[in-house]
Every structure is written in structure tokens, then in C-alpha cells.
Amino acid sequence: MSHTIDLASVRSEFPVTKRMLYLDSAHQTPLATSIRDALADFLAEGHETAGPKPVWLRRVEETRARVAALFNAAPSEIAFTKNTSEGINIAANAVPFKAGDNVVLIEGDHPNAAYAWLNQRRKGVEVRFVKLHAESDVANAETFRAAVDARTKAICLSHVSFHAGQRHDIADIGRFCKERGIYLVVDAMQSVGVLPIDVQAMNISVLAAGTHKGLLVPQGLGVLVVRDGLDELQPAYLAMSSLANPPADYIARPDDLKTRSDAARFETGNLNLPDIQALNAAIDLITKVGVENVERHTLSLGDRLIELLDELRIPLVGPRKREHRAHIYVLGVRLADWAQHLADNQVRVSPERDGIRISFAMFNTLDDVERLGDVLRRHSDAACASRAVEKMD
Ligand SMILES: Cc1ncc(COP(=O)(O)O)c(C=O)c1O
Known part of the structure; x- marks a missing residue:
């Protein structure tokens, strides 16, 4: 999308993006100005x-x-x-x-x-x-x-x-x-x-x-x-x-x-x-944005998310192939293990049958995905560290 529309101007329509990492448009989209x-x-x-x-x-x-x-x-x-x-x-x-x-x-x-x-x-x-x-x-x-x-x-x-x-x-x-x-x-x-x-x-x-x-x-x-x-x-x-x-x-x-x-x-x-x-x-x-551009943009955010999940060994519940997916990505992790950490970091997502649902919209950016990656990485590292301590005990 960035090559055809001005992502900053789209994002400025959604002031909620200044307050939180909003990754829950499959639940409801925040109101644009x-x-x-x-x-x-x-x-x-x-x-x-x-x-x-x-x-x-x-x-x-x-x-x-x-x-x-x-x-x-x-x-x-x-x-x-x-x-x-x-x-x-x-x-x-x-x-x-x-x-x-x-x-x-x-x-x-x-x-x-x-x-x-x-x-x-x-x-x-x-x-x-x-x-x-x-x-x-x-x-x-x-x-x-x-x-x-x-x-x-x-x-x-x-x-x-x-x-x-x-x-x-x-x-x-x-x-x-x-x-x-x-x-x-x-x-x-x-x-x-x-x-x-x-x-x-x-x-x-x-x-x-x-x-x-x-x-x-x-x-x-x-x-x-x-x-x-x-x-x-x-x-x-x-x-x-x-x-x-x-x-x-x-x-x-x-x-x-x-x-x-x-x-x-x-x-x-x-x-x-x-x-x-x-x-x-x-x-x-x-x-103004173009639905084709929303599709292309959310898919490329999904591409990067999948790379990050692979790196962190977090399973993706749904399809990986581009032609089989859109803007919704479910992480195969237990909500109970992650909910507090995500809330503490102002990340808004949905609980889903098999894990945690991340969903993208026109206003999300690659930077949002990287921020999510950092949040996920910190918790994965903490979980690994606590497992290591448990083993030593
Ligand atoms: C695929 C799908 N159908 C229907 C609904 C909701 O139905 P309704 O618009 O009747 O509230 C949702 C979620 O809100 C949905 O994800």
C-alpha cells in the first residue's frame, strides 16, 4: 500500500493507534475521524x-x-x-x-x-x-x-x-x-x-x-x-x-x-x-485507499508476522500460503499465558478458539508488526528463562 497511498495520512484518521497497538480489526475497527x-x-x-x-x-x-x-x-x-x-x-x-x-x-x-x-x-x-x-x-x-x-x-x-x-x-x-x-x-x-x-x-x-x-x-x-x-x-x-x-x-x-x-x-x-x-x-x-491495496498491505503485514512467528517458534493456526489467507492470523498459544503480558504492553488482540487472534487493517504498519514481534520475543525469552530455572531447580 505504501507505494500507492500515503500510509501516514490513513493512520492519522485512527487516533487510537497513538494509544495502543491495535491488532483487532476482525473484532471491530476503531472509528476513523x-x-x-x-x-x-x-x-x-x-x-x-x-x-x-x-x-x-x-x-x-x-x-x-x-x-x-x-x-x-x-x-x-x-x-x-x-x-x-x-x-x-x-x-x-x-x-x-x-x-x-x-x-x-x-x-x-x-x-x-x-x-x-x-x-x-x-x-x-x-x-x-x-x-x-x-x-x-x-x-x-x-x-x-x-x-x-x-x-x-x-x-x-x-x-x-x-x-x-x-x-x-x-x-x-x-x-x-x-x-x-x-x-x-x-x-x-x-x-x-x-x-x-x-x-x-x-x-x-x-x-x-x-x-x-x-x-x-x-x-x-x-x-x-x-x-x-x-x-x-x-x-x-x-x-x-x-x-x-x-x-x-x-x-x-x-x-x-x-x-x-x-x-x-x-x-x-x-x-x-x-x-x-x-x-x-x-x-x-x-x-481513496483502494480495497486491492488494503488486501495487498494486510497480506504483506501477514508475511512479516509469519517470519517473526517462525523465528520465535510460535505456531500459526491458519494457512500460510498467501492465496489462502487475508488479514487474520491466529497464534497457537494459550491465552492464559499471554493475556496479561499483551495487556501490559497495550496490545489489543482477541482470544480465539485455538489461541490469540491478530488482525490487521488499512492503518496498521510494518512497524506495528515489529513492535508486536518485540513484545512476543520478550515474553518468549522470559518463558524460556523461567523454564531453564525450573530445570536447574
Ligand atoms: C464471519 C462472521 N460472521 C458474522 C459475524 C457477526 O455477526 P453479526 O454481524 O450478525 O453480529 C462475525 C463477527 O462479528 C463474523 O466474524
Whole structure:
């Protein structure tokens, strides 16, 4: 990234970097100044002018078009939701399942996605889980082939896994789904804003993500892509905003429940307007940097981290190959042995199933990785020294 954008100016957007070594953007990204300002503007407008709703609604449509561009989608393919779970639930409830149909998921993938489909068991839908052999395994079409049959209606998985950072081969799975006439539903919570995503090239039917990680906006807003033409996918919830012909007089028409043909048929009622305004500012920042550059930059931070881990003999839980990873790196160490040391050194990370999760964002630098290396080295040295003393005793 340093050769195409000014890293110092990106970093100055995130004042939290002055206070701590923030390596936890897979949990939540700290608020950037320009995004905080967009939220403050919204509050000022509400405060001083009682809310210029037509202006806010125009901004919603502007933001919708900009979200669409992030995914190489059309604005008509974008709906605003409240988070990933809501988006995946919308998809799970929209698929026209018959009893005996099935859906295939990856065992151990994010539970928020799994429960949406498990809830469909009430309709007689079978939920099949395929296993990855190791945390470093990356899913592709082969992962699903044996579990799929003529009754498979959907495959759902994360693009990047939250717990070991694998970057699954969505394009390969998308080709397979297209051949077999299966909906591909993708949880892009971890990848959006970090990796380029092209819903057309990847043959994604529905994509759901929250905006509080790579899209840099506080919790409470999600984006949903529902590809044009999937008219059989119909909303489980209905509000005036979902309708093709909403009643101008605000009197419900029991005989006209026809839904809109665009993805906004899945929106119900008023939207999270402050966060949508913040998202517009976030997309300014993201497009200034360029998602390809975020990808390249976080991967090169990962390259250096892996070298340091090897040097310190700290295992990496997830994949090592560049094409199989993104911005998430899990150290295979016991949290209890490291938590206090990391906290004492103002290093912010997440506990993870198999260790400690380090995650990078656009504002992290190689210097951050070197600082982390120093912190890790000091504790490794101390642990070695105390083991040596134990042996002498
Ligand atoms: C892959 C993945 N899916 C979903 C979520 C969260 O779901 P939601 O946006 O519904 O809170 C996370 C983490 O917050 C995640 O890492």
C-alpha cells in the first residue's frame, strides 16, 4: 500500500493507534475521524433542523449505489439490514424450501450463519455440515461435492473465517453452485472492505455482511446483496417499504402484497440512517485507499508476522500460503499465558478458539508488526528463562 497511498495520512484518521497497538480489526475497527465527523453531522442536522429526512433518504440511495460498486453489483441488488445474522436469516427464510431439501455448511463456521439455516429444520430442511481437515484448510468446490445432491438448495459459508483466517475459494464454489443450480450464500463479514469481492465473477446469489469491521462503521448496520432476477426469493417480513405499490394514503391494501423486484423488498421500515451516512464517509476513505491495496498491505503485514512467528517458534493456526489467507492470523498459544503480558504492553488482540487472534487493517504498519514481534520475543525469552530455572531447580 505504501507505494500507492500515503500510509501516514490513513493512520492519522485512527487516533487510537497513538494509544495502543491495535491488532483487532476482525473484532471491530476503531472509528476513523472522518467517519466520526459524518455521524456528528447527522446528529447536528437532527439537533438543529429536526431531521431533513428527504436529504437523508437521498443519501441512502447515494450510499446504496456506492455499496453496489464495492461488490460489482447494481444498486437494485443492495438492501440495508442491521447485521450479518439478519442478512443470512433473510436468505434462509427466502429460499423456497420443500421438506426433504438440504443446505450444506462448514462445521465450525460462524454460528450466526448456522442458526439461520438450522432454524429451517422446522420446515423439514436437512442441514448438512462438511468438515475441513485442519484450520489451515481452505474450502473449494471439492469440499462440498460429496455432500451435495439433487435436493441441495443452498451452500452457505464465510468468505474469510473469523477463527483461523482462511480465505475460502468462493469463485470455485460459485462455479460449482452455478452448474448445479444451487444458491450460494456468502457471509462476507470478515472480508468486506479487506478483499475485493465481485458477486458476478464469484457467482454469489446472496451476500450478507455487517459494517463494523472492514466497512469501518459502528455496529447496527448491515449490507445485503440479493442478485437481480432471483424473484422467487421472497421476504419473510413485510412492511410498506417492501411493496411494489405502497399505499399512498397509508391504508393497507389486503389484496396487493406484491413486493418490489429489487433487493429493497427485504428492507422493513425505517433504516439506520446515521450509520448509513457514516457508511458513505467510510466508502470515501476505503475507495481513496483502494480495497486491492488494503488486501495487498494486510497480506504483506501477514508475511512479516509469519517470519517473526517462525523465528520465535510460535505456531500459526491458519494457512500460510498467501492465496489462502487475508488479514487474520491466529497464534497457537494459550491465552492464559499471554493475556496479561499483551495487556501490559497495550496490545489489543482477541482470544480465539485455538489461541490469540491478530488482525490487521488499512492503518496498521510494518512497524506495528515489529513492535508486536518485540513484545512476543520478550515474553518468549522470559518463558524460556523461567523454564531453564525450573530445570536447574
Ligand atoms: C464471519 C462472521 N460472521 C458474522 C459475524 C457477526 O455477526 P453479526 O454481524 O450478525 O453480529 C462475525 C463477527 O462479528 C463474523 O466474524
